[in-house]
Amino acid sequence: MTDTGEGAYPERKRGSGVKVVYEMLRDEILDLKLPPGSPIDEVHLAERFGMSRTPIREALVRLAGEGLVETLPNRSAMVSNIDVLNLHTFYDAITLMYRVTTRLAAQYHRPADLSRIRGLQQMYAAAAAAQDALAMVAVNRDLHAAIAEAGRNPYFTTLTLRLLDEGRRILRLYYQSFDDRLPKQYVDEHEAMIAAIAARDIDLCDRLARAHADQIVRQIQQLFARDERQEIAL
Amino acid sequence: MTDTGEGAYPERKRGSGVKVVYEMLRDEILDLKLPPGSPIDEVHLAERFGMSRTPIREALVRLAGEGLVETLPNRSAMVSNIDVLNLHTFYDAITLMYRVTTRLAAQYHRPADLSRIRGLQQMYAAAAAAQDALAMVAVNRDLHAAIAEAGRNPYFTTLTLRLLDEGRRILRLYYQSFDDRLPKQYVDEHEAMIAAIAARDIDLCDRLARAHADQIVRQIQQLFARDERQEIAL
DNA sequence: TGCATTTTATTTGTCGACAAGAAATCGACA
DNA sequence: TGTCGATTTCTTGTCGACAAATAAAATGCA
Numbered sequence A, B: 001m002t003d004t005g006e007g008a009y010p011e012r013k014r015g016s017g018v019k020v021v022y023e024m025l026r027d028e029i030l031d032l033k034l035p036p037g038s039p040i041d042e043v044h045l046a047e048r049f050g051m052s053r054t055p056i057r058e059a060l061v062r063l064a065g066e067g068l069v070e071t072l073p074n075r076s077a078m079v080s081n082i083d084v085l086n087l088h089t090f091y092d093a094i095t096l097m098y099r100v101t102t103r104l105a106a107q108y109h110r111p112a113d114l115s116r117i118r119g120l121q122q123m124y125a126a127a128a129a130a131q132d133a134l135a136m137v138a139v140n141r142d143l144h145a146a147i148a149e150a151g152r153n154p155y156f157t158t159l160t161l162r163l164l165d166e167g168r169r170i171l172r173l174y175y176q177s178f179d180d181r182l183p184k185q186y187v188d189e190h191e192a193m194i195a196a197i198a199a200r201d202i203d204l205c206d207r208l209a210r211a212h213a214d215q216i217v218r219q220i221q222q223l224f225a226r227d228e229r230q231e232i233a234l
Numbered sequence C: 001t002g003c004a005t006t007t008t009a010t011t012t013g014t015c016g017a018c019a020a021g022a023a024a025t026c027g028a029c030a
Numbered sequence D: 001t002g003t004c005g006a007t008t009t010c011t012t013g014t015c016g017a018c019a020a021a022t023a024a025a026a027t028g029c030a
Helices: A017-030 A042-049 A053-065 A084-108 A111-129 A133-151 A154-178 A185-198 A202-233 B016-030 B042-049 B053-065 B084-108 B111-129 B133-151 B154-178 B185-198 B202-233
Strands: A077-079 B077-079
Touching: A017 A042, A017 A053, A017 A154, A042 A053, A053 B053, A084 A133, A084 A154, A084 A185, A084 A202, A084 B084, A084 B154, A111 A133, A111 A185, A133 A154, A133 A185, A154 A202, A154 B084, A154 B154, A185 A202, B016 B042, B016 B053, B016 B154, B042 B053, B084 B133, B084 B154, B084 B185, B084 B202, B111 B133, B111 B185, B133 B154, B133 B185, B154 B202, B185 B202
Parallel strands: none
Antiparallel strands: none
């Protein structure tokens, strides 16, 4: 196997090692560069990042805490599987979190929040104009994360972030193989939600967030259904 | 300092060390034996548990992932503070999770779930009859955890568990100093909720769970208000 | 005495090494 | 040839040690 592109890490500041490994592994897991179920070898990673196993191990423990990797005693850790059978629990959770965080954003947002949200929405519109589905997925995550932050409830924010990451992984599962186009309609839905947040219209936020979530769930289900048909067609 | 009661751990199975430390520290944090803000020294813990710093460290990383300890770079970790100023975010979150998990329990529970829930409810009633407030807090946590499990949505279950633990810590903050009596009314509320779950009456579950959560929030607020008056009275 | 600076001490972050446990390989035997 | 058991290999879990970073103490100076 050729070098996977890490190169050399000649000098690191003390304490930065874990962060580097954690973020790198996290990105690779969410982008499916590390496919679900693939084993994670500590010594291999240690060689790759040019450090000892200790910081690698700490990064893995953190990732396990977020449910991105699973560990069995005395055996290799592995990237968590995507549980397609229980996707409905994901739908339920993301729908509720979209609603709650958007409502709270309407209540508690401050001017700085709105400008950040609007900046992300512009990036989202740009990605949609460029028909870049993967960029849309990534920016969509950051946009809803910003909305959740504006709601200022750390419990909901944490869960929402986890769900958004899991969603990024699920969507990636399809977009990498089918190279789809996300409907531009999402841009308008985001616009409406942001306007409702700015107007502090809580009920409207709730309705829009629910519709938005339903839309995304339907999209995933369509992809999933088509995927199943393809499998049968094979 | 006298021995804090750990004694000797002469032989451990490989891999069990982290679990022991994690659970012990977790309990001590939730019981406020380790008060919020107190520093956590790794070598001290290593001596106390009779093992090296490595498994201690892993346990601390896990606890940090759950928000029970906070770590600053190159400095001692410390037990997380209870953010009394943002308690309303806790109220919001626990109320919503009570409602959601109870609703889902009504939908998805199986016979085994119900018997487990009813067993815990009996323990709760016993604790109430004995006027043992701390036991009531502990069993209340397990009871709602069982209800959440019956709802079979791991995302909601995880958040609910985190909130229940945080609540155990908040309640302990008061019950340890005032030695209060929890109203027996909670027993009846639990009975009603369980009956609604068994009857699969989702709307009723929602209303009961909301009322139950409001009741508990009011209780905490009362304790908090009285605490403030006492401080002023001093 | 009060403040700035150097020195010491304490505590964490990282490392390399070793042993325990599990998987893989090999071999004996029916 | 297939199966069971022993052996080897491979990976993790734990350890003790060292260095970096910070906090605390001591020193010097005005």
